[in-house]
Amino acid sequence: MSKKTSAISGFYRLSIKERVKKLREFANLTDEDQSVLEAFGALDAPTADRMIENVVGTFPFPLGIATNFQINGRDYLVPMVLEEPSVVAAASNAARMARQTGGFSASTTDPVMIGQIQVADIPDLEAAQKKITEQKANLLKVANAQDPVLVKFGGGARELQIRRLETIMGPMLVVHLLVDARDAMGANAVNTMCEVLAPLIEDLTKGRVYLRILSNLAVYRLARAEATFPAKALGGSKAVMGILKAYAFAQADPYRCATHNKGIMNGIDAVLLATGQDFRAVEAGAHTFAATREGGYQSLTYYEKTPEGDLQGSIELPLAVGLVGGATRTHPVARVCVKILSVKSANELAEVIASVGLAQNIAALRALSQEGIQTGHMKLHSRNVAIAAGAEGEEVDQVAQKMIAEKRVRFDRAQEILAELRKNPT
Ligand code: MEV
Numbered sequence: 001m002s003k004k005t006s007a008i009s010g011f012y013r014l015s016i017k018e019r020v021k022k023l024r025e026f027a028n029l030t031d032e033d034q035s036v037l038e039a040f041g042a043l044d045a046p047t048a049d050r051m052i053e054n055v056v057g058t059f060p061f062p063l064g065i066a067t068n069f070q071i072n073g074r075d076y077l078v079p080m081v082l083e084e085p086s087v088v089a090a091a092s093n094a095a096r097m098a099r100q101t102g103g104f105s106a107s108t109t110d111p112v113m114i115g116q117i118q119v120a121d122i123p124d125l126e127a128a129q130k131k132i133t134e135q136k137a138n139l140l141k142v143a144n145a146q147d148p149v150l151v152k153f154g155g156g157a158r159e160l161q162i163r164r165l166e167t168i169m170g171p172m173l174v175v176h177l178l179v180d181a182r183d184a185m186g187a188n189a190v191n192t193m194c195e196v197l198a199p200l201i202e203d204l205t206k207g208r209v210y211l212r213i214l215s216n217l218a219v220y221r222l223a224r225a226e227a228t229f230p231a232k233a234l235g236g237s238k239a240v241m242g243i244l245k246a247y248a249f250a251q252a253d254p255y256r257c258a259t260h261n262k263g264i265m266n267g268i269d270a271v272l273l274a275t276g277q278d279f280r281a282v283e284a285g286a287h288t289f290a291a292t293r294e295g296g297y298q299s300l301t302y303y304e305k306t307p308e309g310d311l312q313g314s315i316e317l318p319l320a321v322g323l324v325g326g327a328t329r330t331h332p333v334a335r336v337c338v339k340i341l342s343v344k345s346a347n348e349l350a351e352v353i354a355s356v357g358l359a360q361n362i363a364a365l366r367a368l369s370q371e372g373i374q375t376g377h378m379k380l381h382s383r384n385v386a387i388a389a390g391a392e393g394e395e396v397d398q399v400a401q402k403m404i405a406e407k408r409v410r411f412d413r414a415q416e417i418l419a420e421l422r423k424n425p426t
Contacts, residue, residue: 006075007099011067012089023065026077027340036332037063043331051330063274063333064088065340068095070103071225071355078356079337080270085380086373087266090363091356097234098227098359101310105226106351112158112220113320115177115190115213117198122207125171129162131204132175136160139200143177143193150189155182157193175201178220183346185278185322190214216284217292218318223350225358226314228306234366240311242369243362247303254297260361261290264300264315267360271353275341276327276334278320285318301361315358319350378409389414395421 004026011019024034036042041060049055066078066088080088098104122128132139143157150156159178164171177197179190194212202209231240250260265283272279291297301315323346328334343349367373386399389411399417403409 004075006067006069006077007096008067008077011065011092019065023077023340027342029336029339033336033339036336042333047330047332051327061273063337066091066095066356066359068092068099069352069355069359070095070099071106071352073103076342076352077340078271078352079274079340080267080356081273082266082270084266085384086377087270087360089376089380090367091267091359094229094359094363094366095355097229097362100230100233101228103227104355104358106224106355108223108319108347108350109220111155111181111183111186111320111346111350113179113181113186113190113218114215114220115179115194116211116215117175117177117194117201117209118211119173119175119201119205119207119209120169122171122173122205124206125164125173128173128205128207129164132160132162132173132201135200135204139197142200143179143197146193146196147189150180150182150184153182155180155184155189173205173207176215181221181320181322181346183323184325185281185320185346187214187278187281188325216281216318216320217288218285218320219289221318221320221350222316223319223347223354224314224316225351225354226312227355227358229311229313229362231309231311234311235370237309239366239370240305240309243311243365244303244305246365246369247299247301250299251295257290257297257299260365261287261300263364264357264361266364267356268317268319268353271356272321274334274337275321275349276329276331276337277322278326281320282318285320289318301358303362311362313358313362315354315361317354317357319353321349321353322346323349378407379404382409385409385411385414386418389418391418 008022020034020037041058043058048058061081061083064080066080069076069078139160140157144151157177157179161176163174165174177193179186179193181189191213198209198212231237234240250257269279272282286300290300300317301313303311303313306312322328328338341352367376382400382403383396386396391399398421399414402417403413
């Protein structure tokens with residue numbers, strides 16, 4: 001059997017039906033998977049009603065496929081859900097460049113989450129700290145007894161750390177419970193363990209436990225990815241310089257860095273959504289991680305020029321994602337998306353997501369430091385504007401092309417062009 005390739009040239013030129021056909025071949029999708037994709041709104045009422053409260057409908061988003069990704073020697077077609085044009089094309093384009101030098105190399109730490117137990121009103125902080133430390137083994141044992149399935153799969157509570165905080169409400173101890181969540185995102189397992197430990201910790205500290213909840217700053221659950229982007233593919237040494245200058249700008253200025261990291265999250269969130277993850281958790285963790293770096297709020301990516309003049313890029317961020325539990329299992333389209341990725345573990349999913357974040361960032365920096373993003377963006381956007389203005393059939397491209405030529409992609413101009421076209425058909 002020939003090796004599967006995600007380098008499908010002209011994927012964007014195919015009809016939706018033809019794209020699904022290619023995807024089906026690549027990911028061995030079944031008739032049922034295909035019908036889920038083609039249903040355009042495959043989240044049925046009973047499933048939606050079970051997922052959240054007060055359901056009145058569902059809210060479909062476009063699902064696109066980023067091509068060309070090669071990560072740790074394996075080819076991936078990457079599902080992305082988002083409303084913003086250009087993002088899928090940009091990720092595919094950057095992945096095509098990275099492919100020329102062997103694609104992305106990605107790795108993860110063990111999937112260790114942090115649970116926090118806040119203890120206040122402690123009469124003797126030193127004594128309390130000592131008591132918790134003495135009882136560490138027992139506390140971990142009690143925590144693990146809550147989740148025999150996780151323990152069976154090689155996960156579970158691993159460590160206890162005690163931190164002392166000076167707060168506006170006086171001193172507090174915060175107990176961190178470190179839990180290896182394996183293929184789960186881990187929120188349920190961690191929160192349950194923290195709640196179970198709370199009365200024991202109150203007993204030991206003679207204090208009062210308030211919050212028992214996981215931290216989204218998952219610094220022990222990091223994903224990393226790196227790739228070399230050939231100068232030639234990027235547009236030459238000037239393009240490399242432009243990207244390095246853009247990177248330096250982000251590192252020096254939080255106003256720019258917020259947008260720089262937002263661009264990274266464009267790609268990351270899109271894969272998180274497609275696979276039914278808690279994207280708010282990852283967003284919170286990513287930005288806080290960026291903010292706790294030395295030197296203040298920093299880029300999640302790093303760049304340097306190689307001795308050959310190419311661009312070496314890397315990314316590191318906390319990525320708490322899961323394959324068991326949550327919407328990943330209940331949402332029918334998310335299930336198909338996980339199948340398309342064919343990832344075997346939450347860590348492998350995190351490696352794909354980190355690679356997409358890096359691809360997204362380099363594509364944005366390259367465009368911004370050269371022609372600007374509006375050219376490409378407006379090309380894609382112009383058709384939407386034409387349709388919104390009432391263009392139909394061939395009129396759509398005619399109106400769109402005229403707006404692009406005039407560099408005026410606006411609703412009012414689309415209406416004028418359409419009216420002229422209809423008055424004087426060519
Ligand atoms: C737009 O959604 C994302 C960008 O602003 C990212 C960036 O500026 O790096 C293009």
